[in-house]
Amino acid sequence: MSSSDDSEQTKLEVQLEISNFQRDFPNCPYKMIEKIGQGTFSSVYKAVDTQHQHTSDCGEECNIVAVKRIYPTSSPTRILTELSILHSLSGHPNIAPLLNAIRHDDQVIAVLPYYPHANFKHYFRELSNNQTKSYLRSLLSALKHVHHKGYIHRDVKPSNFIFSPEKEAGVLIDFGLAQTEADKRDDSKFKQPKPIKLEKRRPFYIVDDKRPSIRANRAGTRGFRAPETRAIDIWSVGVILLSILTGQFPFFQSTDDVEAMLEISHIFGKQKMKQLACTLRKEIGLRHIVDKMSENPVDEEALDLLEKLLELDPSKRITASEALHHTYLQQ
Numbered sequence: 001m002s003s004s005d006d007s008e009q010t011k012l013e014v015q016l017e018i019s020n021f022q023r024d025f026p027n028c029p030y031k032m033i034e035k036i037g038q039g040t041f042s043s044v045y046k047a048v049d050t051q052h053q054h055t056s057d058c059g060e061e062c063n064i065v066a067v068k069r070i071y072p073t074s075s076p077t078r079i080l081t082e083l084s085i086l087h088s089l090s091g092h093p094n095i096a097p098l099l100n101a102i103r104h105d106d107q108v109i110a111v112l113p114y115y116p117h118a119n120f121k122h123y124f125r126e127l128s129n130n131q132t133k134s135y136l137r138s139l140l141s142a143l144k145h146v147h148h149k150g151y152i153h154r155d156v157k158p159s160n161f162i163f164s165p166e167k168e169a170g171v172l173i174d175f176g177l178a179q180t181e182a183d184k185r186d187d188s189k190f191k192q193p194k195p196i197k198l199e200k201r202r203p204f205y206i207v208d209d210k211r212p213s214i215r216a217n218r219a220g221t222r223g224f225r226a227p228e229t230r231a232i233d234i235w236s237v238g239v240i241l242l243s244i245l246t247g248q249f250p251f252f253q254s255t256d257d258v259e260a261m262l263e264i265s266h267i268f269g270k271q272k273m274k275q276l277a278c279t280l281r282k283e284i285g286l287r288h289i290v291d292k293m294s295e296n297p298v299d300e301e302a303l304d305l306l307e308k309l310l311e312l313d314p315s316k317r318i319t320a321s322e323a324l325h326h327t328y329l330q331q
Contacts (some may be wrong), residue, residue, distance in 0.1 A: 014034070014035045017035070017043070018032045018035070018045070021069060021107075024104075024105075024107055025104050025107045025109070026104070028102070028104075028109070029049065029050050029051045029052075029102075030047040030048065030049055030050065030065065030067050030109070030111065031047055031048045031050055032045040032046075032047045032067065033045070033046045033047055033048060033064075034046050036066070037159070039174065039176065040176075041070060041071055041073075041074045041078070041176050042068050042069055042070045042071060042074070042176060043068075043069050043071075044066055044067070044068045044069075045066070045067045045069065046064065046065075046066060046067075046114055047064070047065055047066070047067040047114075048063055048064060048065075049063045049064070049065050049111075050063075064114045065099065065111050065112065065113060065114050066096075066111070066112045066113065066114045066115075067109050067110075067111055068109060068110040068111075068112065069107070069108075069109050070082075070108045070109070070110065070176075072106040072107065072108075074176075078176070079108055081178070081179065081180075082110070082175050082176050082178065083098065083101050083110060085151055085175050085178050086098035086110065086112075086175055088149055088151075089145065089146060089149060089151070089175075092141075092142065092145045093141075093169075093171075094138045094139070094141045094142035094145070094169075094170060094171055094172060095142050095145060095146070095171060095172050096112045096113060096115070096162075096171045096172065096173045097112065097113065098110060098111070098112060099111045099112055099113065112173070115162045115164075115171055116164070117162040117163060117164050117170075118163070118164065118165060120158035120159065120163070120249065121158075121249055123165050124158070124243060124244050124247075124249055125247045126165075127165065127244060129299060129302075130168070131165050131168055132241075132244055132302070133328070133329055133331070134168035134169065135163055135168075135170060135244075136237070136241065136305075136323075136329060137324065137329055138161075138163065138168075138169055138170040138171075139156070139161050139170060139172065139237060139240075140237065140320045140323050140324050140329075141320075141324065142161075142170075142171070142172035143156070143172070143233050143234070143237070143320040144319075144320035144321050144324060146172070146178075146233070147181070147233070147319070147320055150180055150181050151175075151178050151179065151180055151181060152178060152179055152180075152181050152232065152233060153172065153175065153177070153178050153233050154177040154178055154179060154232060154233070155174060155176070155177045155178075156172075156232075156233050156236035156237060156240075157236060157240070158240060158243075158249070160172065160173055160174040161173070161240075231314040231317040231319075233320070234309055234317050234318060234319065234320060234323070235309070235310065235317070237309055237320075237323070238306060238309030238310035239310070241302070241305070241306050241309060242286070242290070242306060242310070245290050245298055245302060245303075245306065246289070246290055267286065267289055268312065272312075286303070286306055286307055286310065290303060290306070299328065301326070301327045301328035301331065302328050304326075304327070304328065305318075305323065305326045305328045305329070308322075308323070308326070309323065
């Protein structure tokens with residue numbers, strides 16, 4: 001089958017999907033035009049608002065919106081959390097505001113502005129130094145607001161940050177995995193346990209181990225997740241900047257967390273990863289990797305910011321607010 005046949009088949013499948021959606025959601029005030037995105041828990045469509053006109057952040061009135069159809073298989077708690085967070089974050093220029101939310105039986109849609117934008121993989125190698133700064137300022141400004149409100153996005157990646165290189169502005173989208181930041185536990189209430197002496201043994205694996213595997217309940221897209229859960233959004237910004245500076249996307253191409261750790265240790269070094277595990281104290285050195293992979297000289301201040309964004313120790317990693325005041329973004 002040729003690529004044109006595949007494309008035609010995809011169009012037919014999308015048309016059928018839209019028809020089924022209109023059938024399942026009668027009297028929906030939004031007429032779907034085309035499918036523009038899909039994730040694990042939802043699909044997103046470019047649509048016409050047949051009843052109202054919404055004013056976009058750029059001040060232009062239009063009746064084109066983005067309709068996010070949340071799958072019925074999503075838990076009610078997840079849906080409520082996403083809509084509540086979107087509503088709470090409305091008003092920031094770098095975060096897509098929630099315009100409307102409608103439920104019909106088990107069908108739920110969230111309506112947001114439609115933002116014309118380019119695909120990251122088509123422009124990230126062509127970004128000028130100033131455009132890179134604008135990208136980071138917009139993204140970090142959005143995350144500063146998210147974190148100030150007490151939330152974690154948990155899935156920061158290029159496809160969830162709609163950026164226009166021409167306008168040098170972007171908006172953060174898709175809060176399907178976002179959650180409220182957990183309160184810090186008061187460690188003073190817990191006593192320090194006594195050390196336990198273990199018999200020294202060589203590492204081994206059990207042959208035909210029948211025990212069930214343990215999987216962590218972690219959010220985020222592989223390659224953009226931090227090695228820990230704290231400051232995960234900032235780590236993801238660092239991974240994006242790493243792609244921009246080196247011209248390689250995705251930079252981390254692991255299929256699981258084990259491969260991700262191997263890739264990370266390849267850059268930072270086995271010894272530094274061991275030091276982190278033992279003492280949580282280390283220094284990061286990415287300059288050699290970036291200089292080797294980049295076709296053009298890299299701004300020294302950009303490298304310094306990159307190191308701070310990709311600090312392995314989350315307690316030492318730069319915050320969104322601090323990053324916005326970094327010398328590189330102030331130039």
